[in-house]
Amino acid sequence: MAAMLELAGVTKHYRTRHGVVRAVENVSLRVEPRTTMALVGESGCGKTTIAKMILQLEQPTSGTIHFEGQDIATMDRAALRAYRRQVMAVFQDPYSSLNPRLRVGTIIAEPVLAHERKSRAELDKIVAEVLDVVGMPASAARLYPHEFSGGQRQRIAIARALALRPRLMVLDEPVSALDVSIRAQILNLLADIQAEFGLTYLIIAHDLALVEHFSSDVGVIYLGCLAEAGPTEQVFAAPRHPYTKALLAAVPLPDPDHVLSEAAATGEIASAMNPPAGCRFHPRCPYVMDVCRVTAPVLAGTPHATSCHLPVID
Amino acid sequence: MLLSVRDLQTHLHLKRGVLRAVDGVSLDVAEGETLGLVGESGSGKTLTGLSLLRLLPKGSGRIVGGSIKLDGQELTTLSEAALARDIRGRKIAMIMQDPMTSLNPVFSIGDQVGSPLRNHDIARGAALRSAVVDVLQRVRLPSPADRLGDYPHQFSGGQRQRIVAAMAIGCTPRLLVADEPTTALDVTIQVQIINLLRSIQADTGAGIILITHDLGVAASLCRRIAVMYAGQIIETGPVRAIYRSPSHPYTKALLAAIPRLGAKRARLTAIAGQPPSLIDPPTGCRFAARCTLRMDKCAEAPPNVTLSDGHSAACWKLV
Amino acid sequence: MGASMFRGLPWLPLLVIAAVGVCAAGGDAMLPFDANELDLGIAFKPPFWLAGGDMTNLLGADNLGRDILSRIMAGSRVSVIVAFYAILFSGGIGAAIGMIAGYFGGWVDTLLMRLIEIQQSVPSIALALILAAALEPGLSTVVVVIVLTYWAWYARIIRGEIMALKGRDYIAFARVAGVGTPTIFVRHLLSNIFNTLVVLATLQVGQVILFEASLSFLGLGIQQPDISWGLMLADARQYITNAWWAITMPGIAIMLTCLSSNIFGDWLRDRLDPQLRQL
Numbered sequence: 011m012a013a014m015l016e017l018a019g020v021t022k023h024y025r026t027r028h029g030v031v032r033a034v035e036n037v038s039l040r041v042e043p044r045t046t047m048a049l050v051g052e053s054g055c056g057k058t059t060i061a062k063m064i065l066q067l068e069q070p071t072s073g074t075i076h077f078e079g080q081d082i083a084t085m086d087r088a089a090l091r092a093y094r095r096q097v098m099a100v101f102q103d104p105y106s107s108l109n110p111r112l113r114v115g116t117i118i119a120e121p122v123l124a125h126e127r128k129s130r131a132e133l134d135k136i137v138a139e140v141l142d143v144v145g146m147p148a149s150a151a152r153l154y155p156h157e158f159s160g161g162q163r164q165r166i167a168i169a170r171a172l173a174l175r176p177r178l179m180v181l182d183e184p185v186s187a188l189d190v191s192i193r194a195q196i197l198n199l200l201a202d203i204q205a206e207f208g209l210t211y212l213i214i215a216h217d218l219a220l221v222e223h224f225s226s227d228v229g230v231i232y233l234g235c236l237a238e239a240g241p242t243e244q245v246f247a248a249p250r251h252p253y254t255k256a257l258l259a260a261v262p263l264p265d266p267d268h269v270l271s272e273a274a275a276t277g278e279i280a281s282a283m284n285p286p287a288g289c290r291f292h293p294r295c296p297y298v299m300d301v302c303r304v305t306a307p308v309l310a311g312t313p314h315a316t317s318c319h320l321p322v323i324d
Numbered sequence: 325m326l327l328s329v330r331d332l333q334t335h336l337h338l339k340r341g342v343l344r345a346v347d348g349v350s351l352d353v354a355e356g357e358t359l360g361l362v363g364e365s366g367s368g369k370t371l372t373g374l375s376l377l378r379l380l381p382k383g384s385g386r387i388v389g390g391s392i393k394l395d396g397q398e399l400t401t402l403s404e405a406a407l408a409r410d411i412r413g414r415k416i417a418m419i420m421q422d423p424m425t426s427l428n429p430v431f432s433i434g435d436q437v438g439s440p441l442r443n444h445d446i447a448r449g450a451a452l453r454s455a456v457v458d459v460l461q462r463v464r465l466p467s468p469a470d471r472l473g474d475y476p477h478q479f480s481g482g483q484r485q486r487i488v489a490a491m492a493i494g495c496t497p498r499l500l501v502a503d504e505p506t507t508a509l510d511v512t513i514q515v516q517i518i519n520l521l522r523s524i525q526a527d528t529g530a531g532i533i534l535i536t537h538d539l540g541v542a543a544s545l546c547r548r549i550a551v552m553y554a555g556q557i558i559e560t561g562p563v564r565a566i567y568r569s570p571s572h573p574y575t576k577a578l579l580a581a582i583p584r585l586g587a588k589r590a591r592l593t594a595i596a597g598q599p600p601s602l603i604d605p606p607t608g609c610r611f612a613a614r615c616t617l618r619m620d621k622c623a624e625a626p627p628n629v630t631l632s633d634g635h636s637a638a639c640w641k642l643v
Numbered sequence: 644m645g646a647s648m649f650r651g652l653p654w655l656p657l658l659v660i661a662a663v664g665v666c667a668a669g670g671d672a673m674l675p676f677d678a679n680e681l682d683l684g685i686a687f688k689p690p691f692w693l694a695g696g697d698m699t700n701l702l703g704a705d706n707l708g709r710d711i712l713s714r715i716m717a718g719s720r721v722s723v724i725v726a727f728y729a730i731l732f733s734g735g736i737g738a739a740i741g742m743i744a745g746y747f748g749g750w751v752d753t754l755l756m757r758l759i760e761i762q763q764s765v766p767s768i769a770l771a772l773i774l775a776a777a778l779e780p781g782l783s784t785v786v787v788v789i790v791l792t793y794w795a796w797y798a799r800i801i802r803g804e805i806m807a808l809k810g811r812d813y814i815a816f817a818r819v820a821g822v823g824t825p826t827i828f829v830r831h832l833l834s835n836i837f838n839t840l841v842v843l844a845t846l847q848v849g850q851v852i853l854f855e856a857s858l859s860f861l862g863l864g865i866q867q868p869d870i871s872w873g874l875m876l877a878d879a880r881q882y883i884t885n886a887w888w889a890i891t892m893p894g895i896a897i898m899l900t901c902l903s904s905n906i907f908g909d910w911l912r913d914r915l916d917p918q919l920r921q922l
Contacts, residue, residue: 094821262540
């Protein structure tokens with residue numbers, strides 16, 4: 011059976027005046043229906059570029075993206091329209107994601123209007139329904155975005171993404187702009203909606219605790235390459251890639267007796283314009299070997315896959 | 325006591341009305357101690373920090389009451405000139421969240437790190453240069469002597485935050501106010517800066533106020549924690565007391581609302597609703613509207629209850 | 644809504660604009676005197692508050708003894724017509740080009756930007772001379788010259804706004820949801836640059852009136868016996884020492900109109916912004 015979403019060898023290079031930026035390099039992923047795949051990594055690692063390619067806001071330089079077995083790059087007009095109504099997005103910044111000039115009702119109705127002919131009354135009904143799903147009163151439809159707090163705006167953005175009952179939602183850092191006490195509300199809401207509507211999520215995040223809590227599968231990305239991927243429980247319980255280990259060791263826990271480790275990854279992330287040869291993590295890796303400086307490792311293992319020259323020790 | 329703040333009141337005069345951003349904050353910082361000022365956006369934690377240096381928004385911000393004493397010296401009544409000469413950058417220094425905006429892109433980093441030393445007449449000429457190299461070494465910037473002429477954009481995010489820290493500690497301040505110093509950084513870089521702050525403190529014995537929304541960062545760095553909500557400190561205590569036996573319902577709820585690495589739960593315990601407006605705040609407990617333990621009494625301002633040595637919280641449930 | 648819709652309405656500027664509008668619409672029937680009637684007997688007659696003036700010719704008379712108030716009222720017609728058409732067309736063309744250049748970027752942007760740069764390096768007076776020679780001096784030529792001069796100004800500013808708007812996540816969402824490009828232009832781009840357009844247009848009112856004045860002064864614009872404020876300035880220029888009011892009165896008319904439209908534009912911008920409306 012075909013996966014909901016399958017990326018095979020997806021690569022994205024940007025040509026700039028100063029050279030070629032190798033934003034994403036040979037990333038392959040499988041997202042099964044009704045699961046949540048998280049892409050995690052540091053800023054500039056390419057995780058948002060991957061999301062943009064899935065949303066067809068960018069085209070891959072090479073590689074393919076299949077949605078339910080269909081290559082999205084070769085879809086005809088009708089198939090692409092169908093794809094557009096089944097794949098929606100929620101973005102990070104609740105301020106930039108809602109047009110300040112439109113009423114909330116118009117904002118939420120936007121995807122519906124793009125695909126269906128509906129009367130005013132039908133639209134109002136759809137808007138009221140999804141507002142109710144995200145825990146907002148129907149009266150919110152008449153107001154403008156600035157009359158709401160960040161958390162409420164994010165609910166509105168979720169309602170908009172939900173209006174056409176899509177199958178796949180790309181969540182790009184959906185709570186990182188929100189306050190701690192609001193984050194839990196939104197994460198719980200997203201979990202409820204997933205269960206209720208049978209959604210598949212692809213979430214982009216940098217917060218490892220959130221990823222562990224929220225996702226069923228995870229892909230750890232370093233400088234455009236997939237370092238490690240697999241079921242979240244396995245990856246977090248027994249990380250294999252030195253980068254994953256370094257990330258996990260660096261997360262400060264809300265526990266005064268927890269000791270942070272800086273030794274796991276020294277230095278800083280290199281530029282995607284001029285990535286290191288061989289394994290891209292090798293300049294920061296405490297276990298670096300000669301082979302790492304020359305040969306790029308290949309992602310291997312299933313379901314828990316690692317891209318590292320070190321032998322796997324479980 | 326190094327720093328002693330009593331009943332601080334800072335107001336912001338906005339078009340919509342007077343915002344009571346800091347409403348009766350009292351706190352103490354001992355020499356060599358790190359106090360974590362923890363709260364959400366709009367809780368008043370940043371304005372509390374800025375009030376210490378009287379760096380409030382021009383025109384709208386004003387300290388309207390309370391006292392701030394540094395080494396016994398009252399700062400609220402100090403003239404602007406004396407504050408700029410003796411306190412700002414000299415006895416109290418600040419590290420801001422975004423290293424990109426705290427550094428001026430058109431001056432070399434040698435110039436910028438040297439400027440507080442020059443301004444406060446600490447070093448000049450060749451001595452200034454060696455002092456700048458020395459302070460950059462202390463923040464562990466690689467090969468500082470060769471890089472004095474480089475500009476901010478030639479450094480990475482983590483290195484820039486090190487340079488900002490170097491600017492702050494150049495005059496060996498008594499108190500360092502660090503406002504979300506790691507929030508703009510990636511987690512592997514964040515841990516480096518946390519360790520840097522720790523070593524700065526060991527070196528200089530300065531007191532540190534760490535302003536943050538991240539309970540993890542606060543736990544890793546602070547000895548004591550003060551939790552702010554809607555302009556007030558609602559609970560304060562030693563770090564273990566706050567994390568192991570939080571007493572205020574807000575602190576408890578906050579700790580329950582964050583996902584924890586290695587402790588997966590089916591569902592996070594969310595806090596319903598949102599903080600009150602500080603233009604016309606409720607007269608009683610400000611958390612009452614969101615509190616699951618609310619009683620009739622909460623309509624009155626709760627007393628500050630001492631629970632154990634140095635641990636207190638403002639809640640009627642604890643009386 | 645109702646009353647709050649008009650909160651802070653600038654009454655005085657609105658009154659000025661209304662007066663100009665009424666004069667322009669009212670035509671000759673409203674004038675106290677025929678605006679072109681010569682009466683050399685009252686040449687250089689001062690306004691009523693000065694010695695020698697009276698209530699018959701409130702603002703005095705010019706070198707040929709024409710009533711200045713009547714001429715200002717009659718001249719408002721040209722100002723209003725020129726301002727309306729010039730702003731409509733230069734704003735419309737400029738905004739459309741700026742939106743296309745800013746949104747699509749790439750070679751489309753490069754091409755349109757070159758066009759804008761070429762336009763902005765042509766001296767507008769030279770352009771006016773050529774056009775006046777090719778067409779013939781008059782109201783429509785004035786409008787064409789102003790449109791050809793100002794569209795690039797709108798295009799450049801609107802392009803900058805669009806480039807900033809393009810990165811907003813609501814545009815990204817609209818594309819993800821399959822909203823068509825024309826709809827994105829109207830719903831998301833136009834709605835957000837509308838304020839800028841209103842402000843630019845009100846700022847341009849003053850410039851257009853002055854531009855018309857200089858063209859008329861050079862003989863390339865409005866021709867006698869038609870009346871415009873610019874032409875009045877040009878006519879009275881040489882008599883500034885013995886009859887300052889002949890040049891000052893139309894000057895004040897221009898100033899009041901420009902100032903009023905700027906203040907009114909500011910108010911309108913605040914009203915149109917749902918965020919500022921609440922404050």
